[in-house]
């Protein structure tokens with residue numbers, strides 16, 4: 001596999017404010033890459049640099065292995081779906097979807113409303129464009145809406161139109177900037193699978209910006225975690241979940257927020273910070289960790305336990321749904337598998353590798 | 362708070378009184394335009410003419426140069442408007458959506474230009490035009506008004522509210538900056554453009570100051586200038602045709618305004634810029 005898009009050591013400064021700091025991202029041909037990070041960490045800026053809407057202060061942007069610093073978005077032939085959809089309010093849905101094609105396939109004269117029909121080939125071009133628009137609309141379930149203006153569409157429909165506009169023109173690369181962030185939870189899950197199937201259908205590389213780790217985990221085959229304008233870690237969802245290289249990455253990934261236990265909380269490995277996910281920590285009378293039970297939440301299939309260690313650190317564990325919760329305030333014992341323990345340096349927060357499991361006491 | 366019946370009556374009567382004061386000269390003009398000659402100078406004040414006298418209009422339209430003045434006015438006003446929009450819209454777009462050196466400075470200059478009355482620059486422009494030798498042409502009437510600080514300012518304020526994502530999307534879709542201006546920004550700015558057009562057309566249709574300075578040729582007279590000629594030639598007593606002429610000159614503006622007003626409100630209602 002070769003990489004279709006690559007940012008190499010890209011730095012972007014706005015005046016004195018460094019928004020991207022030596023960012024390197026590789027997007028493989030046909031892959032689904034998620035850029036994951038908190039608000040303001042530079043995800044959109046990275047995407048805009050990939051699209052050619054913004055220039056890096058330093059560093060290289062490679063498309064298909066070629067430096068594309070001098071090319072604009074159109075020449076790079078990328079499609080982008082914006083955080084705010086950015087549909088043209090004065091054009092109908094059909095015209096919105098057709099615009100990229102009109103710009104590509106009709107000459108200046110051919111685009112004129114009336115004169116255009118006299119330009120040789122223009123009528124034919126118009127027909128093929130209309131066919132493509134209808135095809136794209138069909139695949140997104142938009143046929144009924146083609147004559148409506150964006151102002152009269154719901155959020156989900158606008159989202160689809162924005163996808164349709166990206167889809168019609170067979171781009172080299174799809175860039176999506178938090179396309180689902182304005183939708184309600186149920187619709188978000190449905191659109192998630194729709195986007196995944198679009199990815200399979202087109203076979204093109206997708207770069208997908210999100211601040212929602214669930215989305216990233218569910219859809220991507222590569223996740224790039226960005227923290228404060230730097231790439232903290234890039235890898236498969238499993239990599240990130242199982243071997244986070246930094247405690248901040250560990251804190252970001254996973255449905256349940258990971259617990260961080262300090263020396264004295266019950267698991268001592270030198271002066272390391274111990275990261276242990278709630279789902280890896282279960283009540284067990286033979287367990288080696290003891291803590292005071294502070295609260296429990298019954299979630300049906302499982303029970304979330306809020307605990308407090310001897311030193312006073314709060315942490316959480318998950319018990320199976322049939323677990324009989326002891327009285328609040330009592331001490332319980334918890335067990336974990338040693339290979340599930342993540343160790344982080346207390347000062348730098350970096351993952352400590354090569355620590356033998358036996359060392360966990 | 363819901364306005365009570367009484368407060369509505371009070372505010373309405375204030376509005377009616379204000380409207381009456383402003384409209385009275387127009388009503389009087391209309392009344393004179395339709396009055397036969399002998400009724401115009403009667404000692405009693407009569408608002409309604411005893412019969413409708415069309416001869417005033419026929420006289421104004423056939424015996425005078427009023428049609429020519431109307432034509433001149435149309436050419437000048439449309440020329441000014443077209444060129445104003447042609448330059449102000451791209452300028453405003455650049456000032457909001459492009460980053461370039463001295464952008465703030467240039468906008469500052471526009472703001473300053475907004476505060477300089479035209480009369481200050483009239484004499485230098487007159488001297489310049491005299492040098493170039495274009496006094497007494499349509500261009501002399503059109504050129505000075507093409508760079509419009511007000512237009513740039515108005516469109517700039519409008520474009521500044523549009524999300525920049527919209528223009529980025531257009532760039533991704535392959536529109537050049539010029540195409541973005543005319544295919545995306547301008548159609549969205551139609552409400553602002555209508556307001557600007559009303560303002561520009563009224564100002565320049567009614568302008569007497571500059572045509573008096575820049576032209577001496579009666580064949581180039583715009584309507585207000587033309588009415589002056591008309592008065593000079595016909596001396597004071599032919600008021601009926603004069604009022605008919607004034608009515609003919611005012612009517613296009615009123616009609617235009619009423620039409621544009623509907624369009625203006627439509628534009629605002631169906632805007633849907635958000636989302």
Ligand SMILES: Nc1ncnc2c1ncn2[C@@H]1O[C@H](COP(=O)(O)OP(=O)(O)OP(=O)(O)O)[C@@H](O)[C@H]1O
Nearest residue numbers: 014017019037038039040041042043044045046211
């Ligand atoms: N044109 C600009 N001028 C100055 N600063 C900017 C500009 N664009 C972005 N920034 C700054 O760069 C930082 C990163 O912005 P960016 O839009 O990339 O964040 P993001 O990760 O996409 O956040 P979000 O999830 O909220 O969209 C922010 O602190 C922002 O203020």
Ligand SMILES: [Mg+2]
Nearest residue numbers: 043044083177
């Ligand atoms: Mg963003």
